[in-house]
Amino acid sequence: MADYAKTAAGVLAGVGGEENVQSLVHCATRLRFVLKDDAKADAQKLRATPGVITTAQAGGQYQVVIGNDVPEVYAAIGAISKIGAGAGGAGDGAEAPKGNLFNRFISMISAIFTPVLWALAGTGLLKAFLAAAVTFGWIDTTTSTYVVLNSLSDAFINFLPLALAFTAARYFKASEFTSFAIAAALLYPAATALVGVEGLTFFGIPFTMANYVSSVIPIIIVVWLQSHAERFLYATLPAAVRRFVTPMIIVLLAVPLVFVVIGPLSALVSGWIAGGIGFVFTTVPWLGGALMGGLWQVFVIFGLHWGLVPLFTVEYQTTGQILLVAPVFAAVLAQAGAVAGVWVRTRNKTRRSLAAPATLSGFLAGITEPAIYGINLPLKRPFAFGIVGGVIGGAIMAAGGVFATAFVVPSALAIPALIGNGSTALMIVGLIAAIVIPFLLVVIVGFKEQAEDAPVAPATAETDLAVRSPLDGTVVALSETPDAAFADGSLGDGVAILPRSGALYAPFDATVAALFPTGHAIGLRSKDGAEVLIHIGIDTVRLKGEHFQVKVASGQEVSAGDLLIEFDLDAIAAAGYDLTTPVVVTNGDLYPEITDAASGPIAHGDALFVARAIESAAASVR
Known part of the structure; x- marks a missing residue:
């Protein structure tokens, strides 16, 4: 069993100690630190720590890439320090991230979405398999079995605002259960029944009820406002009553504010975003697919992909489909295909032993960090060939109108999320192209094995x-x-x-x-x-x-x-x-x-x- 405590201690020492950590969250494979002084971090010491793959700096964060064991290492850091205790990745008590507005936005999105990612991806994968079973006629949608399976696979994303209420509250330092009460009001059956009803008023103020099922923007905005209001009320109200009066006032003000102002405005913005995505993927679909397929892994390296995650959920809530996800399948599988090529091509037994698990991780789980940081990026050409495969595969799939009907982590196991959505033929061709092209380029063209982490041999050797x-x-x-x-x-x-x-x-x-x-x-x-x-x-x-x-x-x-x-x-x-x-x-x-x-x-x-x-x-x- 891995010594996560040893890894955690090494990471803390490498980032300059607990006193240098302003906040910490984690995503699927990385610990994401906001440090008080980046200069105190020792990249060499961190990379030498058992369990650490590499380090990176992006989005105002100092990122330590761990791999699949990142939740355990994160928990171990919480156990040996006061950092992130009980946060579940949401950054308890974290100070506001530093840097420019864009870096702060990326950091916020990462902190809020990271804790819900795996539950969202897991239930999304189940929904994808269920949709494939319906497409192939393996299950009847009129049966109670289907109703049960559809409920347990669809419920989490439907009630996503409830989960985001908790993570946003942790990030903005607001009362979690007050945030939950606000989100619950947005999803209350009597309120959702008003969607589409005309002539609604609140104390004479006309409003249109937006649909908050699977929504993202309204709850994040209102929890941010809640955090400021709570601090004001706690400082103003008498101690004897502020514990229960504060939540009452917050809910009384926040929910109508969402119904009358925030909800309609966010629905308008979401419609524009979804419409823009739809316009690109309808007018020049191959271009949208090529950009997503080619740039996704570059975004991942710099941590910028978190800025796109809300777009997936906005598109799903607005249209019931996610056009942006299909090209990401091509991007992920292309890097897996490239590292598979290294596995076949390299003569270095050590590199081959690293490429094997990286290939399986990329294909089956969609986790490409071991492949990218351990092999493809240091060797340069395999990473570039992976981008080529992502561009071509993404363009083909987008040209076929392929989309996902569930939020999934793109991988071979999640392909059922694409089945029956758009051209099946072009989906298959796009996925094959994304995998085969970089694989063949790596095997045929090859690469220079002069990377820092890999042995290199001269053409001849004359010295014993x-x-x-x-x-x-x-x-x-x-x-x-x-x-x-x-x-x-x-x-x-x-x-x-x-x-x-x-x-x-x-x-x-x-x-x-x-x-x-x-x-x-x-x-x-x-x-x-x-x-x-x-x-x-x-x-x-x-x-x-x-x-x-x-x-x-x-x-x-x-x-x-x-x-x-x-x-x-x-x-x-x-x-x-x-x-x-x-x-x-x-x-x-x-x-x-x-x-x-x-x-x-x-x-x-x-x-x-x-x-x-x-x-x-x-x-x-x-």
Whole structure:
């Protein structure tokens, strides 16, 4: 089980300590900090923290990319500090975000929508599957079974204002249950029955009842106003009555204000937005699809995609469909296709081992951060090819009028949300194009493997590499490793060591070319291009960083004898893991022969083996 507390402590230290944190929220894969002083954050220390993928700065936030475990790390930060305790991602007690108006808007949207995202996506996915079942005739809409399934899949987005009332209240520091009371009044059956009724008045003031089901804008605006009104009333009213009089006054004023002013105005603005989207996707649909498909992942990198999330819900509330989502499927699957190409193309075994889970995460869950930050973006070309696939796939799907009927996180599993909506043929062609084009471009055109996080080999190698022992322990033959991939040399030739102490040292002067977030393995590259992988124990990746403490960062230059990783020998053994540690040369095409291998007891720094370069190995054969 991963040590989330250790990751949380490392992240807090890396951002300058708890005292430097102004607010914290999290999204699907990132911790989003607003720091008092960005200069106090140490990006290198953060990236070296087990469990951290990378860092980024955008939208007025300092972002720490964690991946799928971000909710657990966020909770662990709340447990060891006073930051975000109980916020569920909404930023309890957060100060107003700093920066320009646009950055503050992005930060606000992120904080308000993040806590509801997974529930919204999960019920949306269920609705997508139900819609597909109806399209294929697998379920009858007149049955009670359908009514139940439709209710549980449709209820959350229908009553979305109730959820946003809570998250907005947390963000604006308003009373949550007063906000809930306001949202409940907007959705009260007797009030919703007035939608479309003419001649409505409130104390003689005429108004038109807007539809607040699935709405976003009205509740956020009114909770913002509520927060200011509450502060004024609490400061003005006598202490004996303000606890119950304040909510009474707020509800009495806020709800009519929404019905008479905010609701009609927001409905007008929502209509304009939805109409504008509809105009683009009707007049030049391929252009709208190309822009969304090409730019979405760029927006994700800078955190700007949160500015588009409200547009999805506004479009859904106004039209019952989401045209903007279909091209996002192309954008997401295109990056997954690109990293799949890297998986196939790369000769680097370490990179291939990273590309495999990143591919599955992108395709099945729509989580592309591991692919983008770990592989595609550092290699540059795969990311660019992914954008090309997103542009082409998005244009094709938009040209076919493809849209979603539910709010979903775009992924292969969520494709049922698109079935039967627009041209099915062009949907299929667009999705295939989005995946296949970047995949083929990566496989055929290739990429330069000179990224900081990846080993790189020269075309030829002429200098042998003397590898010293990275551990205190006992040397055994690689064939004795209880892992078939290491034992048969599939991952490279070398030896294995049974460690007797929990410290791993650099076996030669090198660059840290690949550093696993879990700390269980490290890849080193010599100045002449020799690539050596050291894997501490067998299957220890399943410990997810527990009992490992990394002392270096990816891309760092190290000297022979420098401490690289510390690990708890006894704890790992007690957890049932074999500690046999393979030390293998992974680019055997350039270093095809291992000679002078040691055996028996050995201390770190002692001669372990010599990796013979291709020229000297060939000479020995001659």
